[in-house]
Amino acid sequence: MSSDDKQPGGPGDGPEQLALIRETVRKAKVPRAKPRTWRGAALAKELPVARVMVDKGVLHLDRLWDYAVPEELDAAAQPGVRVRVRFGAGSHQVREGRREGGGLVDGYLVERRAESDYTGPLAALAHVVSPEPVLGPELLALARAVADRYAGSLADVLQLAIPPRNGQAEAAASPAPLPAPAAPGPGTWSRYGRGPAFLDALARGAAPRAVWTALPGPHWPEELARAVAAALASGRGALVVVPDGRRAARVDEALTALLGPGRHALLTAESGPRRRYEQWLAVRRGSVRAVVGTRAAMFAPVRDVGLVALWDDGDGSHSDDNAPFPHVREVLELRAAHEGCAFLLGATGCTVEAAQLVESGWAEPIVADRARVRAAAPLVRTVGDHDLARDGAARAARLPSVAWEVAREGLRSGPVLVQVPRRGYVPRLACDRCRTPARCRRCAGPLEAHEVHELCCAWCGEAEREWHCTECGAFGLRATVVGARRTAEELGRAFPEVPVRTSGRDQVLDAVPGRPALVVATPGAEPVAEGGYAAALLLDGWAMLGRPDLRAGEEALRRWLAASALVRGQDEGGRVVVVAESTLRPVQALVRWDPVGHALAELAERAELGFPPVSRMAEAVGTPQAVASFLQSVRLPPEAEVLGPVPVPPQARPRGRAEGAPAPGAGREPAEERWDRVLLRVPPGSGAALAAALKAAQAARMARGATDPVRVRVDPPSIG
Structure with missing residues (x-):
């Protein structure tokens, strides 16, 4: 046999060759115990492995990834900081765990470890973006719970929870924390049977959970402020989430009046990126213990939170339109359960979900007795769409005579609110002869009239200049629902001596004076009137009730209650007219001012049919x-x-x-x-x-x- 035919380890092999073969086999079978250096850089001597949540919001990458910590980043690479890492660009690299290639991506350092579960080579952290720890353990646990509940990724939740970095804001010093304030008095909470007891429990450090049906009127911001003050008095923090910046400003003003400046942060989009991040950092650093804000504030990192509160959970603004689409109510419920804090859900109305929290025993109700409700609520009257005006001015305004008379009487003592379901000039049109909806010839979308003589499609935007009805051939059009601008024009002609103001998506008014005026607003854009409105007209009720949606009745009632709550109480002569059939359940609930009864009836029906929130x-x-x-x-x-x-x-x-x-x-x-x-x-x-x-x-x-x-x-x- 020649030397080329010898097998390894055979008689022809020397001791040195055998030793080399054994070493080669050992290295191939035994994994490395420690991560290797990356590009020759020395690693941190203690806890050289960093677990990173990479900011890649895709579900199959929803896990923590291990990276080596270079020695020069040891001090700055602490849990919670923002980092930049290299992440493999190809799917093969991801499956193999090789992350030396790929571009730089953002991430959060979650923890440091002595060893990695991954046995291959680890890429190193590229750099630490900022030494500011923005992701604490409580926020991480909450974000993971939200991701699991909504079938989403942790990275997507963190994008919603942590605002973008601003270096100047991080460099600014946060104010020193102020001592806990004294427990507040009950104030207008005394109007509710369990209101004072709820505040007392907060001030003692307890964690009560309540669904609060607020009385109509201007007092709810102050009542929320008193709940926050009670939580602060116990040495804990508080969080309040409201639907929009206008209502956040009202709570902000009430908190400042009750507690003084510097005790709370305002987190809204109107603040601007730098100011918002400064306020967020003050909360995370513990300088400020109370927060009021809009939807994203539900994740605010309040230290030792003692109360989470939500106003008007039925408002669509509380549901996020970005993945994983969390709702503020559910997130705050998770916070209350995970962090052991108090929970308060308040509104002038009552959603089915709120009623379920009470029915299940998870929360207690806070309501006023019927005598106080009748005194605080305006008198509500109903008229059907078939009612016709009894004079020329009423016909011009397309108002039933009862609504026209209530408006005329109200204008003698103050402003009158007119709520219309849609904005614009004439948002929906139909054939004047056969009532067939007017549709676009290109895409079959609904036609709208944004100006007096111009039609266009609401879906594709195509202009329509030669429309005719496809059913009967007629050329005439009629409005199925009159928009806010058209309503304002017609009311102006019917009441020529009265100023008419509009509030909608393009221009939302925060407040109006207490002088006589007609205020035409779309739902959710109603301004607050000084001293309250003398009357309110809720037009085209059938348009909201007739929507093909499970929540149509609940949403219509919520919007009617929100507008009617701005009207003076019955004792002060406040009147409301709703143009809808009186036999319908939401209309009856408005007349009786009984949102809880309506929600309980809806909940019972949904339980029988297997609809959410029961399922x-x-x-x-x-x-x-x-x-x-x-x-x-x-x-x-x-x-x-x-x-x-x-x-x-x-x-x-x-x-x-x-x-x-x-x-x-x-x-x-x-x-x-x-x-x-x-x-x-x-x-x-x-x-x-x-x-x-x-x-x-x-x-x-x-x-x-x-x-x-x-x-x-x-x-x-x-x-x-």
């Missing part, structure tokens, strides 16, 4: 092929029901940032291209299993590189 639901929206593929891949709980698919009209297609890809319909899609929606329903107790199944299916689709996105939303605000 848990999710929706999946996308092209028919994508939705069908998704349903085949998801492993639903055995008790789950699949409802659909059904076509989704263009105006109802989802918008906002979805997981890992643009949401279906994020831009205008051709009307002829079809999108489908399926609803997935599970009974109580199976919501977590449904969310986990949906998240796993989405992660698998993304890992396979699916090009047709499917937007999944748990607890959609509208299910039709």
Whole structure:
């Protein structure tokens, strides 16, 4: 046998060659115990491994990744700081755990470890963006709970929870914390049976949970401020979330009047990026213990939070349109449960979800007795759409005679509010002869009249200059719902001596003087009147009640109550006229001022039919092929029901940032291209299993590189 035919380890091998072979085999089989250096850099001597949440909001990458900590970054690379790391650009690199290649991405350093579970080589942290620790353990736990509940990724939740960095704000010193204030008196909380007891429990350091049905009138901001002061008196923090900046400003003013400046932070978009980040940092550093803000403030890192409060949970602003689409009410419920703090949900109305919290025993009700409700609420009258005005001025304003008379009487002593369901000039049109809705010839979308003689499509924006009815051939049009601008013009002609002001999306008024005037506003844009409105007219009630949505009645009542709560009480002559049929349940609830009774009746019906919130639901929206593929891949709980698919009209297609890809319909899609929606329903107790199944299916689709996105939303605000 020649030397070339000898086998390794055979008689021809010397001791040195055998030793080299054994060493080679040992190195191939035994993993490295420590991460290697990256590009020759020395690593930190203690805890050389950093676990990083990479800011890549895709579900199949929703985990912590290990990186080596270079020695020069040892001091700055502390848990909670923002970092930059290299992340593999290709899917092969991700599967193999090799992250030496790829571009730099943002992330958060979650923890430091002595060793890594990964046995391969680790890339090193590129650099620490800022030594400011912005992600604490409490916020991390809350974000993870929210991601799991809504079948989303932790990175997406952190994008909603932590504001963008501003270096100048970080360099500014936060104020020194002020000592705890004295416990406040009950004030107007004494109007509610359990109100003073709730404040006392907060001041003692307890954690009561309550659903508060506020009396109409201007006192609710001060009452929220007193609840915050009670929590601060116990040495704890407090958080209040409201729907918009106007209401945040009212609570801000009430807190400043009660506690003085410097005791709370205001977190709203109107503050601007730098000011908002400065305030957020003051809260995180513990300099400020109380926060009032809009939706994103639900994640505010309040130190030792003792109270989380929410105003008007039925407002659509509380539901985020970016993945994973959390709702403020659910997030604050999670905070109350995880952090052991008090919970307060307040509104002039009552949602079905709020009623369920009371019915389940999770929260206690705070309500006033019927005598106080009758005294504080205005007198409400109803008129049907069939009522005609009895004189020329009323016909010109398209008002029933009762509404016209109430407006005339109210204008003698103050301003009169006129609520119309839609903005614009004549938002919806129909054939004047046969009442067939006017549709665009290009995409079949509804036609609108933004100016007196110009028609255009609400979906595609195409101008329509030669419309005629496809059913009867007529050329005349009539308004099905008159918009705010048109209503203002007609009221101006009917009341020529009275100033008319409008408040809507383009220009929202915060307040109006107490002088006689007509204020025409869309729902949610009603300004506060000095001394309260003398009267209110709620027009076209059928337009809100007739929406094809499970929440149509609840939403109509909520908007009517919000507008009517701005009117003077019955004892002061306040009057409200609602143009809707008096036999309908929401209308009766408004007349009696009984939002809780309406919510309980709705809850009972939904329990019988298996609708939310008694059941848990999710929706999946996308092209028919994508939705069908998704349903085949998801492993639903055995008790789950699949409802659909059904076509989704263009105006109802989802918008906002979805997981890992643009949401279906994020831009205008051709009307002829079809999108489908399926609803997935599970009974109580199976919501977590449904969310986990949906998240796993989405992660698998993304890992396979699916090009047709499917937007999944748990607890959609509208299910039709």
